[in-house]
Amino acid sequence: MDELKHIDKKYRQVALLPDKERIAFIKQKRWVGYPVALNAIQELKALMEQPTQQRMRSALLIGDSNNGKSSIIEKFCEAHGQPVVDEDEILNKPVLVTEVSAPKVKDIYISILEEFWAPFKTTQTESQLRAQSFELMRVCGVRMLILDEFHTLLAGTAQKRTNALAELKMISNKLKIPIVGVGTKDALSVIRDDPQLQSRFWVMELPLWKPNTDFARLLSSFEKALPLKHKSNLASKEIGERIHTISGGNLGNLHELLKICAIEAIHNGKDKIDLDIVESFSWFTPTRGQRAIKLT
Template sequence: MTSTDYGHVHEKFRPIVLLPDNERIEFIDSPRWIGYSRANEVLDVMQGLMNKVKQHRMPNLLLIGDSNNGKTTIIQDFAKRFGQSYADEDLIVPVCLIQAPPSANEKDLYISLIDYFALPYKSSDSAGVLRAQVVHILRETHVKILIIDEAHSMLTGTARQQRLIMNAIKYLCNALQLPIVLSGTKDAVRILHTDPQHISRFDVAELPLWQNDRDFKKLVGSFERILPLKKASNLTETAILNLIYSISGGNIGNVKRLINECAIEAIKSGDEQITKKMIEDKSWLRPTRGLRKIIG
């Protein structure tokens, strides 16, 4: 058979179906962008911020959602699309994407930013010295937007430390006239309440859990279209779709993992399609308040 015979797979990915099993499994495990309306809306907002004319009070964004519900995927895709560094007269770095330090520590924030550019620093330097180094780096590389993931980590620390690190972020925004995007769980909203000024500076965009509706059906169908399986699985049939929703809890990360785990099993078993039983056997992936037991 040729790749054109696999009409249930998107034409872009049909050649993958003809690859050896191990390569198909590797393809399934590889990160891949699945576009959907809410994600595209957030990307558009971020692009608008990035292209905003510099002004005294730059708008900022806080992106929130449940853990594993697509926040990091969106900001990484944004950085991939718009953050390609290049050399002009200077090194141009349009997008700076870092992970928040594990606690509300101002110096650790500056060190994370300096590390992003792989530049040396002295950990013994004061916060003021490190801040000046960061401002110089961001200015010299013409960074157009700063993105800080895992912003809820900055809630770890005293109220004073939280105020200091948020004031540091505000300073960078003001000094460089730079839009800033924070991304984290819903708890991250609390970090804005350390100062009323932060609330007025940040718009909040939420990635809610999916409802079992037409959009969810379209999402599952999109996942199936990139699976390099030799037979159609018909995941959007009502009974199977309801089962996927029940196990995933409407969390896009859980949906992806569930479908990928089943697709890999379909290849290894030789079935070449995802069956309802395969999905039922992966019910241990269902979100719980405790640990998920794989065995026992």
């Protein structure tokens, strides 16, 4: 196995599998930890564990589309928000993750109830949906509410947005829980006109990667998880800079680029990602404009 020492020990056996199985492994979603993401998870943990007070500190987790926000939330929930059914058969759900699509108060509560698989009628009033949601969150011990696609609250009229934000403020105040908004940088505009919310929502921004030593370390981490039989030297200056240019420093783009490059390396028999393979996918920019599938 010495010839596979460029791969992490837990993945070396995968490199010995047939090509079809190796490709299936490459296509799987995989977490690669890096300092910014790990720090964000720690900040979310501290936010959830803050002392109960009238004005609970909340946060916005913002960044470009496909730049790792959802993976961070997923990893945080795996570590600190796993639902558990206690001996009395009561669901304990410390972290509630839901998605908003518009600044509509009823829709916010409906999305909360859907996460609990709770029965409700769309004809119920706002106050009825609110009471039902509050009761479930109290009984199930919700300690943090995470709202994905937070930037969509910009849709609709200013009055609807004001009403939705006032509702979120009430949820935080009444239940004494922090709220985390997750979205693009437009999420900052959601709270722009409310000084109280601005002071309550601390901002965590996931930056795009720069072509530096941190990016080189990230490439090395990815290479250790790819079941290729030969070392690719992704962190080398020539290959690393080209990968950065094509991916734009976007983590999701980078991950998908390395996937298709690794699969091509298996198909063409090289079993390593070299500059020629990287160049052959220079068109690959899935989060810039329309997504394309190259057929020739």
